[in-house]
Amino acid sequence: MKAKSIYVNLPIKDLTRTRDFWTKLGFSFNEQFSDEKALCLVLNDGLIYSMLITHEMFSSFTNRPIADGTTTEVLIAIEVDSREQVDKMVKLALENGATRYRESADHTWMYYDSFADLDGHQWEIIFTDPTQLQ
Template identity: 35%
Template sequence: MSKQVFVSLPVTDVARSTAFYEAIGFTKNAAFSNEQASALQWSDTFSVMVASHDFYATLTPKQIVDPRTSSQALFALAMDSREAVDAISAAAVAAGGREAHGAEDEGFLYSRGFEDPDGHGWGPMFMDMSAASEAA
């Protein structure tokens, strides 16, 4: 089995969050989804589990923070192009997310930022490796 990353996110509405993540390109894995949680796959190695607060609370004894007012993590998504960065950001806003920041262009690195409906922060980015080598 290859190394994989599975991120669990507490959400207030599993159905709404599932629809949001599907709208930005994640694929729901029905075998690991129900009313309490949805498994959403981004790639062969990265998946997100959106879980109701009640279910998420069974995974940790720690208090669930409100990601609209507190930050615990930000997630970057490597994209294939600047256009893909813009497209996923537009899809996120259209699906009920919020733009966290507009385009930032460092020449070799292009990024944007958005939040899901619960406030979890995502940063799609495109890195031009040949330009990055030249900048170093």
């Protein structure tokens, strides 16, 4: 079995602010799957996306309460090509309204930092160097 692509569905409060936030971090959206109720954030075109869905529409997909940004529902990790990219993305996120929920960590072979986006979703930005594994 192999997944053709992955869609991480997350509830959001404000489409305009969310679009602006992720655009400032350097990401784009698949407009074919975006409208006034949802945005399709392209994390890796053809492979990984995040559907950022208004609370009203999101609630139509589940019979459970929607996380309100004060609980941890999932940790989403994005791997990038360098430590510098980790630092740059987290810096941009914090400058554009994200909050820090923990400090960065350096495990020699893996370096990561984290932020919570405008709706409290937790993102970890990671750089790994398997040649440093001991």
